[in-house]
Amino acid sequence: ESLRVSCGPASACCSVLAFAACAALFARVPDHRGRELTLSARHECRMMVTLGTMVSLATTRVQHPAMDRYKALTAVGGGRYGTVFKAAHRATGEIVAIKRMKRKVGSWDECMQLREVQSLRKLSHPHIVKLKEVIREDEYFYLVFEYLEQNLDQLCKARAQRESSFSESSVRDMVRQLLQALAYVHERGFFHRDVKPENILVAGASTLKLADFGVAREIRSRPPYTRYIGTRWYRAPELLLRATDYSASIDI
Numbered sequence: 001e002s003l004r005v006s007c008g009p010a011s012a013c014c015s016v017l018a019f020a021a022c023a024a025l026f027a028r029v030p031d032h033r034g035r036e037l038t039l040s041a042r043h044e045c046r047m048m049v050t051l052g053t054m055v056s057l058a059t060t061r062v063q064h065p066a067m068d069r070y071k072a073l074t075a076v077g078g079g080r081y082g083t084v085f086k087a088a089h090r091a092t093g094e095i096v097a098i099k100r101m102k103r104k105v106g107s108w109d110e111c112m113q114l115r116e117v118q119s120l121r122k123l124s125h126p127h128i129v130k131l132k133e134v135i136r137e138d139e140y141f142y143l144v145f146e147y148l149e150q151n152l153d154q155l156c157k158a159r160a161q162r163e164s165s166f167s168e169s170s171v172r173d174m175v176r177q178l179l180q181a182l183a184y185v186h187e188r189g190f191f192h193r194d195v196k197p198e199n200i201l202v203a204g205a206s207t208l209k210l211a212d213f214g215v216a217r218e219i220r221s222r223p224p225y226t227r228y229i230g231t232r233w234y235r236a237p238e239l240l241l242r243a244t245d246y247s248a249s250i251d252i
Contacts, residue, residue, distance in 0.1 A: 067137050067142065069089060069090055070087040070089055070090065070144075071087060071088050071090055072086075072087050073086045074086045076097060079214075080214075081101060081103070081116075081214045082099045082100055082101040082143075082214075083099070083100050083102075084097055084098065085097070085100070086098075086147060096132065096145060096147050097147045097148070098143070099143040099145065100140060100142050101141055101142070101143070104139040104140060105139065105140070108136060111134065115213065115214065115215070115216050116213045116214045117134060119190045119216045120213055122188055122189075123184070123185065123188055123213075125180075127177045127178070127181035127184075127207075127209055127210060128181050128184070128209060128211075129145050129146060129201055129209045129210065129211040130146045131143060131144070132145060145211070148201040148203045149203075150201070151197060151198050151199070151200060151211075152202055153197035153198045154202075156197065173206060174208055177207070177208040178195075178200065178210065181208070181209070182195070182210070182252070185216075186219065186251070189219050189220060190216050190217065190218055190219065191216065191217060191219055191250065191251050192213060192216050192251050193215045193217060193230055193250065193251070194215050194229070194230045194231060194234075195230075195234065196230075196231050196233075198212075198231075199212040219248055223244055223245040224244035224245060225244055225245070226244075227239070227243060228242070230250075235250075236250035236251075236252075
């Protein structure tokens with residue numbers, strides 16, 4: 001399945017303005033002898049029809065921004081890079097998780113170069129959360145993910161309150177799923193750098209999905225790396241010692 005990308009009204013309006021500028025520029029152009037060359041009536045008509053179509057499309061987009069397809073339901077959480085809320089697709093009723101990034105972006109290229117987008121566009125695995133859509137609107141961008149009810153930290157705390165521990169077979173199965181996800185990520189040339197219970201989502205009773213690739217790096221990239229990375233309580237020994245030359249092994 002392909003990743004959907006959507007833009008807000010600003011991008012559509014820019015396209016219309018650019019086209020209008022070209023129309024004005026080429027409507028009357030001097031030739032090599034200094035005489036003005038005007039467009040024929042047919043060409044002017046075609047240009048105005050095309051421009052009118054673009055204005056119509058842009059107006060439609062202004063009236064129906066991409067984010068209007070979703071209805072926000074409840075806040076789920078937030079972190080250093082953005083806030084997450086639960087939402088429903090107005091047309092289909094599908095429940096999704098939408099991450100609104102705090103950082104503003106000036107262009108689509110800047111948006112698509114972000115590490116989380118770059119990595120998740122190349123990762124498709126049963127135990128990795130699925131990125132469904134990227135939306136840019138009003139200088140902000142939103143990542144639309146499949147929705148999962150809870151993370152591993154919440155599941156463990158709920159079990160502790162009920163004094164219900166995991167069986168040995170359940171623990172083995174969850175560890176297997178997590179290691180399969182990490183092996184796939186490493187094979188695809190990335191390492192996560194922030195593996196922790198809060199970033200491991202749970203579907204159903206025991207299906208795990210690795211999430212939050214906001215600080216992921218490519219394995220082929222070269223150190224030095226950030227030494228203050230990841231959550232303190234789950235850092236690998238080399239990160240606790242503030243090393244800047246490390247590799248994908250910190251995910252294990």
